[in-house]
Amino acid sequence: MRFSKFIKGALLGSAIAATASLTGLVPAIGGAALAQSAVQRPTETLVLSIGRGQLIQLPGTMADLFVADNTVADVQVKSARQLYVFGKAGGETTLYASNAAGQVVYSAT
Secondary structure: OHHHHHHHHHHHHHHHHHHHHHHOOOOOOOHHHHHHHOOOOOOEOOOOOOOOEEEEEOOOOOOEEEEOOOOOEEEEEEEOOEEEEEEOOOOOOOEEEEOOOOOEEEEEO
């Protein structure tokens, strides 16, 4: 039964993709390249020692915050334009702050 659900899902997904490509919603070739062009890489690199922190002044007003791995760094919001970033453990993580329109106002690794 699980296999038949997988086949049905795969067929349905293929049918949706074929329909979308025929109607011009998704290019038939290069759809993956289109999706990759929307990826935004972090623009800044922060280097923090474990147990140390840094106050970040944002260039715009933040409405949303994302930290990829909160075991590496803790981020606390001081205000809509200020963040505290604290090194918790060795490693690497990414941080994104975006405004109400979804535009990234700050990003760092």
